[in-house]
Amino acid sequence: xxxxxAKCDVHKLEEGPPLQAVLTREEGLQYYRTxxxxxxxxxxxxxxxxxxxxxxxxxxxxxxxxxxxxxxxGINLTDHxxxxxxxxxxxxxxxxxxxxxxxxxxxxxxxxxxxKGGSMHMYTKHFYxxxxxxxxxxxxxxxxxxxxxxxxxxxxCVCLYGDGAANQGQIFETYNMASLWxxxxxFICENNKYGMGTSVERAxxxxxxxKRGDFIPGLRVDGMDVLCVREATKFAAEHCRSGKGPILxxxxxxxxxxxxxxxxxxxxxxxxxIQEVRSKSDPISMLKDRMLxxxxxxxxxLKEIDVEVRKEIEDAAQFATTDPEPPLDDLCNHIFxxxxxxxxxxxxxxxxxxxxx
Amino acid sequence: xxxxxxxxxxxxxVRDALNxxxxxxxxxxxxxxLLGEEVAQYDGAYKVSRGxxxxxxxxxxxxxxxxxxxxxxIAVGAAMAGLxxxxxxxxxxxxxxAIDQVINSAAKTYYMSAGLQPVPIVFxxxxxxxxxxxxxxxxxFAAWYGHCPGLKVVSPWSAEDAKxxxxxxIRDDNPVVFLENELMYGVxxxxxxxxxxxxxxxxxxKAKIERQGNHVTLVSHSRMVSLCLDxxxxxxxxxxxxxxxxxxxxxxxxAEAIETSVMKTNHLITVEGGWPQFGVGAEILARIMExxxxxxxxxxxxxxxxxxxxxxxxxxxxxxxxPQIKDIIFSVxxxxxx
Numbered sequence: 001x002x003x004x005x006a007k008c009d010v011h012k013l014e015e016g017p018p019l020q021a022v023l024t025r026e027e028g029l030q031y032y033r034t035x036x037x038x039x040x041x042x043x044x045x046x047x048x049x050x051x052x053x054x055x056x057x058x059x060x061x062x063x064x065x066x067x068x069x070x071x072x073x074g075i076n077l078t079d080h081x082x083x084x085x086x087x088x089x090x091x092x093x094x095x096x097x098x099x100x101x102x103x104x105x106x107x108x109x110x111x112x113x114x115x116k117g118g119s120m121h122m123y124t125k126h127f128y129x130x131x132x133x134x135x136x137x138x139x140x141x142x143x144x145x146x147x148x149x150x151x152x153x154x155x156x157c158v159c160l161y162g163d164g165a166a167n168q169g170q171i172f173e174t175y176n177m178a179s180l181w182x183x184x185x186x187f188i189c190e191n192n193k194y195g196m197g198t199s200v201e202r203a204x205x206x207x208x209x210x211k212r213g214d215f216i217p218g219l220r221v222d223g224m225d226v227l228c229v230r231e232a233t234k235f236a237a238e239h240c241r242s243g244k245g246p247i248l249x250x251x252x253x254x255x256x257x258x259x260x261x262x263x264x265x266x267x268x269x270x271x272x273x274i275q276e277v278r279s280k281s282d283p284i285s286m287l288k289d290r291m292l293x294x295x296x297x298x299x300x301x302l303k304e305i306d307v308e309v310r311k312e313i314e315d316a317a318q319f320a321t322t323d324p325e326p327p328l329d330d331l332c333n334h335i336f337x338x339x340x341x342x343x344x345x346x347x348x349x350x351x352x353x354x355x356x357x
Numbered sequence: 358x359x360x361x362x363x364x365x366x367x368x369x370x371v372r373d374a375l376n377x378x379x380x381x382x383x384x385x386x387x388x389x390x391l392l393g394e395e396v397a398q399y400d401g402a403y404k405v406s407r408g409x410x411x412x413x414x415x416x417x418x419x420x421x422x423x424x425x426x427x428x429x430x431i432a433v434g435a436a437m438a439g440l441x442x443x444x445x446x447x448x449x450x451x452x453x454x455a456i457d458q459v460i461n462s463a464a465k466t467y468y469m470s471a472g473l474q475p476v477p478i479v480f481x482x483x484x485x486x487x488x489x490x491x492x493x494x495x496x497x498f499a500a501w502y503g504h505c506p507g508l509k510v511v512s513p514w515s516a517e518d519a520k521x522x523x524x525x526x527i528r529d530d531n532p533v534v535f536l537e538n539e540l541m542y543g544v545x546x547x548x549x550x551x552x553x554x555x556x557x558x559x560x561x562x563k564a565k566i567e568r569q570g571n572h573v574t575l576v577s578h579s580r581m582v583s584l585c586l587d588x589x590x591x592x593x594x595x596x597x598x599x600x601x602x603x604x605x606x607x608x609x610x611x612a613e614a615i616e617t618s619v620m621k622t623n624h625l626i627t628v629e630g631g632w633p634q635f636g637v638g639a640e641i642l643a644r645i646m647e648x649x650x651x652x653x654x655x656x657x658x659x660x661x662x663x664x665x666x667x668x669x670x671x672x673x674x675x676x677x678x679x680p681q682i683k684d685i686i687f688s689v690x691x692x693x694x695x
Contacts, residue, residue, distance in 0.1 A: 081436065114471035121469040128437050132460050139427045140462055143434020150416065150440060173427025334468045335507055337475035338530040342609065349647035
């Protein structure tokens with residue numbers, strides 16, 4: 001079906017993405033299923049965290065699903081992507097399974113990083129994490145883009161960061177080099193209005209994040225609408241692939257949870273605000289309404305997907321809670337790649353542990 | 358030192374040896390590239406990359422803006438995506454601006470990803486004291502980087518070290534911090550025919566005995582190896598024979614080579630340019646305490662180090678801020694109680 005997108009604000013661009021997009025039934029069902037899977041996975045993780053089965057840092061993505069799903073719909077799996085620590089959704093869209101994501105959160109050997117990385121350090125092919133240090137992923141992403149250009153494979157790198165990270169100096173250093181060297185890099189600022197407990201107005205002298213790239217063209221996109229995100233991403237990808245250099249997208253989105261599981265998320269914003277977003281702009285509801293009102297799917301069909309998703313999450317949670325923890329003799333492995341086995345000092349001089357690549 | 362025919366040896370400066378290593382590895386593997394400030398059109402701030410931009414062009418030799426955190430991160434990202442970058446820090450003092458990328462993005466990633474994501478990168482540049490460059494430009498980072506699992510840290514002394522170790526570092530599939538020394542760049546060394554070959558590699562993690570001796574073990578790295586050898590020559594005239602070990606690698610530390618030597622000489626002195634606290638010497642002494650060589654010591658093992666102060670500018674002050682030959686001689690005699 002044909003869909004009307006909201007017009008994007010643009011910066012240093014003649015025009016933005018098309019105002020109309022075609023959504024096929026297959027695409028709609030796929031986006032719905034993926035977003036629902038992401039939503040349920042995050043909510044289940046919330047549960048497991050409260051049961052203390054997941055520990056440490058856990059930054060949930062519920063509310064922002066249209067960003068991850070829309071972006072992936074606008075690029076190919078052969079392209080590259082890197083993000084910060086709110087990464088479970090991207091791990092899924094980049095090829096990870098719910099099972100291995102949840103088992104990583106619970107620190108089990110079946111986790112995507114064998115239990116050694118945790119929530120913030122998940123990787124798949126052409127997905128470089130999961131990065132814990134705010135802003136550090138942005139130069140990394142530009143480096144991936146440099147490799148894309150160097151190797152001449154017409155691939156690009158999507159490089160994500162939040163509104164909090166957007167003020168980091170290293171991001172401006174990266175804008176400069178990406179632009180100078182015309183790196184095929186789509187910088188994407190996921191503006192969910194709060195950097196931890198600090199609202200954008202309190203952190204940034206300019207909250208027009210899509211303009212902060214200065215000499216880099218930018219667009220501001222409704223990040224709650226998966227089609228808008230997809231069309232904007234396609235537009236941005238075309239810009240990169242045509243050799244014009246980097247481009248910047250600001251996705252206006254929202255997280256229902258606090259910054260992490262240790263933040264209730266209501267000391268710096270009102271419950272009313274959260275509820276308002278849920279009722280008026282929820283990405284999954286919006287897609288569902290669009291599909292139903294265009295007769296692209298029936299209520300029963302979507303319900304069936306919900307049931308399948310629920311089962312997938314239950315199975316994954318079951319696996320994640322029953323899979324054993326990593327074996328102790330894996331403790332010192334994976335220090336170096338392609339190296340002969342070596343000894344690692346234990347906690348005391350008499351303990352010598354073994355490390356293999 | 359080499360057993361091959363001396364007539365095959367040629368004199369090569371450390372700078373030229375590094376340049377050769379870079380040239381050979383750039384030629385050998387298309388994925389290798391060099392980035393950093395002034396590495397291309399300026400021929401390198403210290404001329405280590407002389408001629409390379411002319412030969413390999415903009416794609417392989419990249420001048421960066423003065424933005425260490427950004428370009429170090431870009432280098433690490435490129436390594437993650439399949440290239441083999443050599444990231445030059447004009448001096449390692451500037452690496453502090455980028456140290457998060459070296460440690461958190463490069464060193465730890467293979468482990469955090471449980472083997473999914475290797476990072477084949479070399480960070481190289483001059484380290485430690487120079488001459489008259491004062492406090493902010495004179496720090497030794499061997500201990501800082503040597504502290505971190507996931508990194509290999511190399512500190513060459515001679516031209517042969519520089520060439521063989523840099524080539525190995527570039528071919529290594531892991532992050533390597535390669536600590537050069539500005540004052541050594543212009544120093545010529547005899548290079549054997551073997552070392553002149555394009556396939557000459559030295560293993561990372563193995564120390565070299567530069568001079569055999571029976572009375573005391575001197576362990577050192579980088580420029581201080583020269584001072585140890587000079588001190589040994591003076592002491593030899595008094596009948597004291599020093600065994601001089603050139604560490605070559607800071608991490609992984611070749612503790613076995615040091616232990617074997619100490620078990621022979623019964624005396625140990627470490628010599629470094631860096632500060633004493635939590636330094637390279639401190640680590641070596643701790644290992645000796647914890648290992649089989651302790652029982653062979655006839656005197657406490659000691660360290661000769663830089664003075665525990667920021668580096669001053671005036672020549673007389675600077676000269677007295679780092680170990681001199683006389684300090685090594687003094688320490689040997691104190692240790693041997695002569």
